[in-house]
Amino acid sequence: MPIYLGLDCGGSSSRAMALDHQGQVIHQGQAGSANLVSTPERRLRSNLLQATRECPGADFICGCFAGLLTEDDRHRAEGYLKSLFPTARVQAEPDYAAAYSASExxxxxxxxxxxxxxxxxxxxxxxxxxxxxxxxxxxxxxxxxxxxxxxxxxxxxxxxxxxxxxxxxxxxxxxxxxxxxxxxxxxxxxxxxxxxxxxxxxxxxxxxxxxxxxxxxxxxxxxxxxxxxxxxxxxxxxxxxxxxxxxxxxxxxxxxxxxxxxxxxxxxxxxxxxxxxxIVKPPVYGAVMLAKELAYVN
CATH class of the missing domain: 3.30.420.40 (ATPase, nucleotide binding domain)
Known part of the structure; x- marks a missing residue:
């Protein structure tokens, strides 16, 4: 059964949440910043790893990143996600997409x-x-x-x-x-x-x-x-x-x-x-909803 993982990667902290096919939360994690512009790459990778540590193998992942400004940024972010979950289908979006998706x-x-x-x-x-x-x-x-x-x-x-x-x-x-x-x-x-x-x-x-x-x-x-x-x-x-x-x-x-x-x-x-x-739901929940949408995209 599919597992959906969302990441809200901001300038101050990064949060991860995974849901199973029944919508049950099976992982929550938090780490430091993962801003594509201002966070040094080594620290960014380390923070993503920490936030997703012990997360079961995800099938669909959406990472919403602060500092995602260009298509090159998007490809780089998706590369970070792929390095963590090589078999997953991944997508990177700007961080504000997570907040909007989590809105009422x-x-x-x-x-x-x-x-x-x-x-x-x-x-x-x-x-x-x-x-x-x-x-x-x-x-x-x-x-x-x-x-x-x-x-x-x-x-x-x-x-x-x-x-x-x-x-x-x-x-x-x-x-x-x-x-x-x-x-x-x-x-x-x-x-x-x-x-x-x-x-x-x-x-x-x-x-x-x-x-x-x-x-x-x-x-x-x-x-x-x-x-x-x-x-x-x-x-x-x-x-x-x-x-x-x-x-x-x-x-x-x-x-x-x-x-x-x-x-x-x-x-x-x-x-x-x-x-x-x-807002009532955290932005990371919006990132999970975007990950779920990936399951319906050809």
């Missing part, structure tokens, strides 16, 4: 905000995306961008009361003096992932009413809702009702993120009836 039925737009950010939909059988572009050029409204702004605020206003931000920076970087923090930051293999961890603290401080945190959330959610509104105008211009699913770790940090996002989007799409809710 009827979802029009999936807004992903984790370490990075991206907006996506499925139209005419094809995935359509807006935003993204990575931490150097985009990822507005992401945990990284929020954490980056928090770090800049702390360095520029270190004498101010910034709630729990100072103690979080001390824990993550082992220091609070600017020169020591910067030295540590620029030696990290993935500085964007570490800065993204500050987003949780921003949410906590926003809940306590700290103005720096509230301002960061307002600015970043404004930028993210701009991307969503433009996406809606491009792909759903004639639609009066939109169902939007929020995926990614940012939305779990504090209700202030979702509240600010929803309020600003309602203002920008004032003529559209919006239904905004958080």
């Amino acid at each position: 039925d009827g979802t029009d737009i999936c807004v992903i905000a984790g370490t990075g950010s991206l907006v996506c939909s499925r139209k005419d059988g094809q995935m359509r995306k807006s935003g993204g572009r990575g931490y150097l050029l985009g990822d507005v409204g992401s945990a990284f961008r929020i954490g980056r702004e928090a770090m800049l605020h702390f360095l520029d206003h270190s004498s101010e009361d910034t709630g729990t931000l100072k103690e979080t920076i001390a824990r993550l970087f082992g220091a609070t003096e600017e020169r020591d923090v910067l030295s540590h930051l620029y030696q990290l293999p993935s500085p964007q992932s570490t800065l993204a961890k500050l987003a949780k603290t921003v949410g906590i401080d926003a809940r306590e009413g700290h103005s720096y945190a509230l301002n960061i959330i307002q600015v970043q959610m404004n930028l993210l809702t701009d991307v969503v509104a433009n996406h809606a105008d491009t792909y759903f211009s004639a639609v009066k009702d939109l169902k939007i699913t929020l995926a990614g770790g940012l939305w779990q940090n504090a209700p202030q993120f979702r509240d600010a996002f929803t309020h600003q989007l309602e203002e920008k799409l004032a003529k559209t009836n919006l239904e905004v809710h958080r």
Whole structure:
């Protein structure tokens, strides 16, 4: 009987899930990042191996990878999967395909905000995306961008009361003096992932009413809702009702993120009836569903 394996390979972690033909979970695994652009190949292979260790031999596999930008990236990712399960039928997709596939039925737009950010939909059988572009050029409204702004605020206003931000920076970087923090930051293999961890603290401080945190959330959610509104105008211009699913770790940090996002989007799409809710199933489940679809493709 067939076994279906899905992998959600992100910039911070990788997750694997396998289902048998009856839909029972027979494997779950987790490891470090497997971003095709930013994770060194040796570490990427090691993390994929760790996430799938002790998984029974899979027949159909879909790996959804952060950093999958080109057809060359797709072939390379499928090669990694084949090296783990040589007899399986494999497919590689961008990581956002997993989140969209895991979204509730009827979802029009999936807004992903984790370490990075991206907006996506499925139209005419094809995935359509807006935003993204990575931490150097985009990822507005992401945990990284929020954490980056928090770090800049702390360095520029270190004498101010910034709630729990100072103690979080001390824990993550082992220091609070600017020169020591910067030295540590620029030696990290993935500085964007570490800065993204500050987003949780921003949410906590926003809940306590700290103005720096509230301002960061307002600015970043404004930028993210701009991307969503433009996406809606491009792909759903004639639609009066939109169902939007929020995926990614940012939305779990504090209700202030979702509240600010929803309020600003309602203002920008004032003529559209919006239904905004958080994803229920994990993106790795969406990767498994894509693996199951492989069984029906000639």
